[in-house]
Amino acid sequence: SQTIHQWPATLVQPVGSPLSLECTVEGTSNPNLYWYRQAAGRGLQLLFYSVGIGQISSEVPQNLSASRPQDRQFILSSKKLLLSDSGFYLCAYTRSAYNEQFFGPGTRLTVL
Amino acid sequence: QKEVEQNSGPLSVPEGAIASLNCTYSDRGSQSFFWYRQYSGKSPELIMFIYSNGDKEDGRFTAQLNKASQYVSLLIRDSQPSDSATYLCASSYTGANSKLTFGKGITLSVRP
Numbered sequence: 001s002q003t004i005h006q007w008p009a010t011l012v013q014p015v016g017s018p019l020s021l022e023c024t025v026e027g028t029s030n031p032n033l034y035w036y037r038q039a040a041g042r043g044l045q046l047l048f049y050s051v052g053i054g055q056i057s058s059e060v061p062q063n064l065s066a067s068r069p070q071d072r073q074f075i076l077s078s079k080k081l082l083l084s085d086s087g088f089y090l091c092a093y094t095r096s097a098y099n100e101q102f103f104g105p106g107t108r109l110t111v112l
Numbered sequence: 113q114k115e116v117e118q119n120s121g122p123l124s125v126p127e128g129a130i131a132s133l134n135c136t137y138s139d140r141g142s143q144s145f146f147w148y149r150q151y152s153g154k155s156p157e158l159i160m161f162i163y164s165n166g167d168k169e170d171g172r173f174t175a176q177l178n179k180a181s182q183y184v185s186l187l188i189r190d191s192q193p194s195d196s197a198t199y200l201c202a203s204s205y206t207g208a209n210s211k212l213t214f215g216k217g218i219t220l221s222v223r224p
Contacts (some may be wrong), residue, residue: 097208
């Protein structure tokens with residue numbers, strides 16, 4: 001069976017500090033991978049998606065970046081965090097042509 | 113611009129009642145539709161997906177799709193307090209590399 005992991009679970013960072021969030025998927029190969037952000041009381045915002053190693057598509061211009069160094073690893077990064085980067089960051093993967101997505105447990109980021 | 117609209121909430125129903133959650137979508141090309149449940153502070157969990165017109169039942173949940181009218185609904189029979197959560201509707205094209213378009217969600221409260 002497939003499993004998706006994210007870490008850390010929670011993070012408190014000062015403005016201007018760097019960020020690295022990691023997502024890994026087990027039990028499947030060549031998944032499509034997604035990063036979303038959910039701000040408090042708001043909907044899901046797609047940030048990045050990847051259909052393969054080294055292939056990243058950005059949905060929203062911002063100070064975040066993503067990388068996919070391995071087939072089942074997806075990393076979200078920032079060089080300098082902004083207050084507006086606070087939110088719940090979710091990684092997801094798809095495993096079929098119907099595109100049902102399965103989410104990881106998320107990382108709650110607070111930027112102070 | 114693809115949009116998924118969910119009727120404004122919150123929705124409150126008594127325990128044991130049928131909860132009806134509705135969703136409309138603007139893109140007639142959408143082929144797959146998903147319902148996610150999100151408990152407060154947790155990540156979304158896929159509970160139903162449907163791609164054919166008509167009804168699809170899974171336990172106490174029934175998803176209904178009407179492509180002519182461009183709406184999707186989720187019925188929850190015998191609602192329980194544990195069903196209290198935010199429900200997200202999403203649509204997608206079928207086929208690899210398609211993205212999901214999410215609605216903003218509706219919060220359901222089941223009162224004992």
